[in-house]
Amino acid sequence: MDKSLVICENLVKIYKVADLEVVALQGVDLTVEAGEMMAVVGPSGSGKSTLMNILGALDTPSAGRVHVGTHNLLELSRRQQVIYRRRVVGFVWQQTSRNLLPYLTAEENVELPMALDGVAANPRRIRARELLSAVGLDHRFTHKPNQMSGGEQQRVAIAIAVANNPALLLADEPTGEVDSEASNIIFDALRQLNRDLGLTIIIVTHDHNVAGRVDRVIGMLDGRASTETLRTRDVTGKALTEDEYVLLDRAGRIQLPQTYIDTLKMKQRVRLHLSLGHVRVYPQKTEVEGEVE
């Protein structure tokens, strides 16, 4: 049984900026299991935010296939997109001004998505308080954002994001504007939700601390998913192994690290050599150790 929640196949997104076309995603293949908590890292312009937008139905891909659960995001109507954003996915943004409405209390902010979904006042109040308690903010129900610290605001944002019980939580740099202590608290809150609710969480981050605390990290470069880091942990959560892989897409392509390319002065074409259990990659003219081709 396929437990994948998110399936992206050959996802392409092209933007037009004035007269230029920018290919933000160049055929991204990505599969995320339900209940998984993973991070997406990459430099600016690598396409990770675009990927987030597509997964959040804020944008539509130019080509490819993307499914989140049973939803084919390419075929969603405008109305269906609204429902999707309301019920299937939750967002946590880097800036608190995006996450919280400054004139509402923490409780009211958490109630907002439920109100948008037509939930009655009483049930949504109960749930809002439950969620705030779950993120350790049961003393902040009636406080407004300007009465809370940055970390507390982000925890409220997390509670908002899961208010309608989404299947997928997208967090864009959730710890980007807080200190390390708050960062840890925020991450712990996310971890707890992942564990307790089985919530699938994708975090876009530059924060190595955060990236280092998830078991799977996708590295994006130039609009492609280029690397994947997998970790195993012991029962205490201590990392046991950490393996970095270069992703092999469905077409059999991989993306070599730039350092390798520069070191071996690889240009245009390379030669492959199948050896026992592995494939060797040589630059066009190279001296294999001890052998001259």
Next chain:
Amino acid sequence: MSWSFILKRLWRGRREMLMLLVAFSLVTGFFALSPLYLRALGESALRYAVDNAHPRDLMLSLISASPFDQTRRSIIMHELGAVAVSIENRTRLDSIVCNEDANVCLGDENRRAYVPTAYERLTDRFIVVEGEYPTGDGHAAISEDVARRTDLKVGDTITFYPDTLDETSVEIVGILAPIMPENLFWLTQQIILQGQLTDVTDNFQRFDFGVIMSEGAYAAQIAPIGRVSTSYEWYVETDTDAFRAADLNSLISAIENIERMFRIDHPDLRVVSGITTLLNQFQSDLSAVEGTIILFAGGVLLLLFYQLMTTTALILERHAVEWSSIISRGGSTEQLGMMQAGTMTILALLAFVSGVPVAVGILILAMRFSPLSNVLDAGLSVTTIPPLSFVLSGISALAAIVVLTIPAIPAASASLISLKQSVSRPPTTPAWARYYLDIVLIGLSIILLLRLYFLFGGTSFEQLFANPSALIDALTTRAAQETGLLNDPFNLAIPALFITGTALLWLRLFPLIMQGISILFSRANGLIAPLALWNIARDPGHYAQFVMIIIGTLAIGIASLILAATHDAGAWKAARNTTGADVALTFAAGAPSVNLLPGEVQRLARYMTSDPNSRQQTMLYGISIESFAAFAGAMPETRTHPGIELPISAAEVSMQVYAESLAGEDIATRLALDVVNSLGVPRSILLTTPDETVTGQFVPYTALLPDDPHLPYTIVGLRFLSRAESSAFEHVVYIDDVTYTTTAGVSEIIDDFEDSPLPEWSMQLPITLPALLTRAQAAGGDTSLRIAYAIFARGARLIEPQLSARPTQGEPVIPVILSSTYADTFGSRNRRDAYAVGDIGMLTLVLPEGVRELRFHVMGFLPTYPGAGDRFLIAPADDLLRFLNAQASPESYYTNNTAWLTLPDRQMDTAARSQIEALPGLISINEAWVVYNQLLREPLPNAIIGVLFAGFWVSLLLGLLDFGFYLAMTSARRATTFAVLRALGLNGARIWGLLTAEQAALVTPALAVGVLLGIVLAYLLMPFLALFGDEALQIPVGQIGGLLVIIIISFVALLTWAASALTRSKIGQVLRLGDE
């Protein structure tokens, strides 16, 4: 979205919302203004009309053949309330009574006839001058003036015959004088106070006067007489100060109620109410324009709504982050729209409540400062705010909810886009630009304008292009004849479509213009201009909207000023066209001629006549020969008037007359001299001689010329009145040495018939006789004029021949200038084509002395003439008066009866008025100033101008709010930009320069285009307002300059505020915090 959420949002953004509420209230206040403004105009016009109405027109009279129940006075007082001041009653006989056959009523031997009249409470109305009050039966009184004019006195008896078979007598027991002769009650009863002369025949005048009795005596003595009818009359005096435009309906209803209630008991009731006519006219005038004005205000409202939308869109831009957050939580566009609608509904409720007070405030300001504030002089009663104002406030508030919710849709889309955190925003062209809506709207407006053109007489495009002002002239003329063209919605749509299309075209062109200007400055060495233009170029949409708002605002402001000035000039011109000059004095015909009056520009004859068949009225003008020649473009042919003109000093005319004897009988040779004065008024003066029966020798016959104010006389004929034993006979006389003698005794022979040619005189007879004039010598005399004549009977009359200098056949042909309408109408009716120059025509005149036919030859045409309608005929005064006076008499004749005066100011001062009112024979003073003020108070043009002017100020305030908000909103972004520039070394003065350059780039073209558009708008609106005729657009340069200064100062103030904020900000802080 719950209301609590909306209220929380509202409170959060209360500063913005307060600003929006102010703008909202201005809009609802503007729309609520129209009925209020009309009410104020109506009040002013009503007040003016009432103050200038004849007092007779302000009374209410109830007349019946049966007595009124006195207890019913309360009905009148109750219905009319404060309007009714008092009720006076009188009882009188419907007709005069005489001492002879009542059907003829020549009066008694003293030529008098009587009107028995009874009053209640004689002691309240009269004081006794002599004798006592006529309280008893058979007693009567007369007024002091009547007693003086009739020599009647206390103790005299008057006998009269109310009915042919009945006579009754009253004894005069008192001579009375009215206690308050100036009271309006006496206005229609001058016959009681002063009596009146009545022309019974040409030669007989009768003096009619009232005979005052008590009601009891009248009831006992007069009323019971059969076949006489009595009128019982109640006069209700009204308090005109109590008239209110707001109460017109109730007042009209009250009068109708009174009539209805009284008619139950008095089926023959007659109600004479000048008030009703006055009030109905006002009601009708106001009702007719109310819809139009509201519609027009709705057009201006569109501009204001656009501004509100722009401001709302700016506010929503500020909320983009918040909205994107809501969208990211699953908020739909509809939910955001509902949220916006909810917010706007709350504001709308508040704006609805504040709308009417704002309207009152605008009106109060308009009363002081608007272009036509001088006509809003009746004051404002806040208790009479029309309910329609509240309705309109509500309607505009509701409409605004819809209008201000619309920006939520693009704002939601923009918020969604902002979530993508991408600068890759594809350029989008607005829908209106993609489908060229601007061109379509402008094209539609031109098509509708052409429709209007061809509907109103335009025949071809060549005519339109050859003379584009012909369109406006045709529309204006047509509009002046009708009530204005705004009832046709297609016509109203023209300016709306044109303006909207032009506005959109501007939005299309603005970026191109800025691009062009940028190119011009791209190679500039300095930084300021390129930076300023770049700042505009990176947000052309907003700036284009602001510029368009400035243009629209300025356009309606300038249009209002131009229309006001044109309306004023047009009203004055129309007023002068009605009266003929600043002041037109009318004198009684035959009144003594007055010297040249101060400011007099023309003395002319002006008489109205009507066609007996069509009853169409034609105005006859007799003007100076010089003025006539100026109009005709040529001097009319000099006509010598027939006859022998005598010098002014001539006192008598004499001639030697030789009468031949008549076979077998005596003859009394009688002659009369026919003369006319300088106005052509004829007289026949008997030539006397000591013995009329002398024959066979020359004897002198003399005629003394009577005094006449219009000398000199001209001898135009000789009348033969001879008598013999036979009733019909033929006779011969010889005339010689026709001589005049002056008042100084100097005599001069006019004609001795020795060498002079025979006068071209002819016998005026009903039958044709052979020529009877020859030169001959009487026995023993010099050559003289031999006249053979015959006197004969025709039926019961003797025909007395008249030797006349005037032509026997037909009236003289007078040179005339016709009105264009007359030429077209009467020309086409009588002939195939309209009259042309050189044609001979005829006009039948109905004059008091009978029907006459005026023969004329056409020397020109005029479309209009001051003081005339559209049917008039102008002739040299001399010719016209001679024609009119041909059958007049010295007691009643036609003169130059009108004087036109020009005043240094439009209004006559007290001293001039006193001087003029003292002129002898003056009948009336017609002041253009009065007519001007009435015309100026016409509701439609005033309301249009008022709406435009109010719209200008509201639009300006909205624009300033809008732009100020934009500056505040973009201040963060600008602060960063300017901080960077300052970090690079740009000083404060150059920041000022940069902002000034930016504003100049915006405001300068806006001012130029706005002024131009304002003139075009005024030009387009003028025909629709039925402004006066052919008055050209008046462009008040000073006022327009003032308006421009106001706009410039307003935006400079904003600029100052923005520049101050930018130059005072701390560079380091701004750079550190960035856009936050």
